[in-house]
Amino acid sequence: MKNVTIQDIARVAGVSKSTVSRVLNGTVAVNPEKKKSVLDATKRLGFKPSLIARSLASGRSMTIGVLTQMIGSPFYDAISQGVIAGLGDTGYSPLFADGRWQVQKEADALTALVGRRVDGVVLVGGSMTSEQISEVCMGLPTLTVARRFYDQPIHSIAIDNELGGYQATDCLLRLGHQRIAMIRGIEQHEDARDRFAGYQRAMGEAGVAVDPSLVVDGDFSAESGIRAVGELLSRGCEFSAIFAANDLTAFGARLALDRNGLRVPDDVSLVGFDDQMESAFFVPPLTTIRQPAREMGKQASVAMMNLINGSGFESCLLTSELVVRESTRSVKD
Amino acid sequence: MKNVTIQDIARVAGVSKSTVSRVLNGTVAVNPEKKKSVLDATKRLGFKPSLIARSLASGRSMTIGVLTQMIGSPFYDAISQGVIAGLGDTGYSPLFADGRWQVQKEADALTALVGRRVDGVVLVGGSMTSEQISEVCMGLPTLTVARRFYDQPIHSIAIDNELGGYQATDCLLRLGHQRIAMIRGIEQHEDARDRFAGYQRAMGEAGVAVDPSLVVDGDFSAESGIRAVGELLSRGCEFSAIFAANDLTAFGARLALDRNGLRVPDDVSLVGFDDQMESAFFVPPLTTIRQPAREMGKQASVAMMNLINGSGFESCLLTSELVVRESTRSVKD
DNA sequence: CCATATCATGAAACCGGTTTCAGTGCTGAG
DNA sequence: CTCAGCACTGAAACCGGTTTCATGATATGG
Structure with missing residues (x-):
């Protein structure tokens, strides 16, 4: 035995x-x-x-800790998948932990990973500050995916959310829309802010003033999409298009619009962000911004290998892509 | 340093x-x-x-290996979440690995977990045979979630899929539907078979003969929902309701129906299975069978603790629940 | 043919903890 | 007053590997 x-x-x-x-x-x-x-x-x-004994003796555990926030989210899963793929036959294997979007759990999980003596840490999203991270990881190769620290020395692989927001808004503007509402994401969230900045820039470049009453706060959830549409409607302001901070929010918005007798895309055009799996099968199929999530995960693995064997880090900012489906149409008049 | x-x-x-x-x-x-x-x-x-050194010395790693197949699937994620919650303050923490529905990767991942000397293994779904599992796990406390081995000594926590299929079909029958189509899941999949069996039983008990031309094969994907509706339509047979093997399939079916000018629920009632997050925000919100996924994960943790400290295992079969939303209505005539 | 470099291999140290074992010093019972 | 019993504590063994080091054997070269 x-x-x-x-x-x-x-x-x-x-x-x-x-x-x-x-x-x-x-x-x-x-x-x-x-x-x-x-x-x-x-x-x-x-x-x-025994990998345990081997790790202890050799000092290397041949594992990369991957700290996610919500494995169930399609976007974050795609990243994890990319990390797995990227690690491929490097001899390293991933070790997952999950923070469930709760800072305390996140910190605990990270500590546990470090305690397991992983050889590197990949943080997917998350809300710990860079100071907290540095304190726990002390000298361990660390990088973040889908999250950027502008002022800090922690490496990161991210997409250009500002550009994504610009692409989404620009697409609507080109279709002739001017009264474009935006449902924002969690306010403290870097990504959400960048997407909104892209919206503002596109509007500005097109010479369309941003009407503050067309901007509603949300939190990336479907419920917040429903609430946001309610808010817009109760404000009584007109709009012919909505740019939602992510697909889930767009789903909620779509439902609320339907409940209020507004058709998509006939009455209102709708653009999301993420391109999650279900979006292509939505009714109508959702126009959205695709994030190269898998690719980001892969890049993260590659970058991690480089960090570990001391080849240094090449910063990279991946770009998003507009996917036009059937939830958008040119403005009627 | x-x-x-x-x-x-x-x-x-x-x-x-x-x-x-x-x-x-x-x-x-x-x-x-x-x-x-x-x-x-x-x-x-x-x-x-160092948890590594500690594990080596004490012989217990205080970790439970959790082998999933596709972390991104909402259903499986909910299970993982339940496992995490169930482990709570037991002192044990989960260690995730992912098989991505590829038997080889699954086996490798499981071997890696065992090599890490986890104290127990929870298999979420998966396709390894019970012999393969036993061979790798040799004597380690092992149990499966959302997968049952009818003839084997591996413990499992599962829901009664047959009952779920029955509930879905019964709900449609009560609304007066008789021409109920079923889009099945992957044929070799135990769950898919059971759901179909439930469909058959409900029809039988209601005295409605199952028309083979109303039964179409699928594979749990949204695409297969689209294909299935195409198939039903091209067969030219009438139907007033569809029971899809899972929500994703229902999404696809809904889109295909829409494309063919059939309204849900006015022309066709639609029932899914899983109750994934997006289903409540679908247009129209989807009537479906909710699996107590989180609960299953939790039960798995509890059962694992019992196995580890030798309290034995209490088999349990959780039950599913019908969630009525707006994709179903009584048959018109 | 001898000195030296190379190779293959076992003994032993080591990684960083836990746990057993054998004291040591006190306390309480007889 | 003596001895068993108990509460603490440090030394050392141990977990299962890797890696250094020393050694004997073999090959190389002058």
């Missing part, structure tokens, strides 16, 4: 455990004959080296 | 490392004075015990 150890293999194969270790890791050449008997023994006894 | 070890603490506090260990774990009483100086030292030096 006991686990078979390297010592057992050594005994059975008639060699020392050093030799077994050398065979298994291929660090230096060993006599082919002994090598064979070692391999035989491992197979016969079903030997599975 | 080096990590501070228990030895450093011992030196600074002027005690032996045994004592430090005892203070930190509270295993036996130590002199309050020494205790204080140890705690002081740990705080001052920022000592973070």
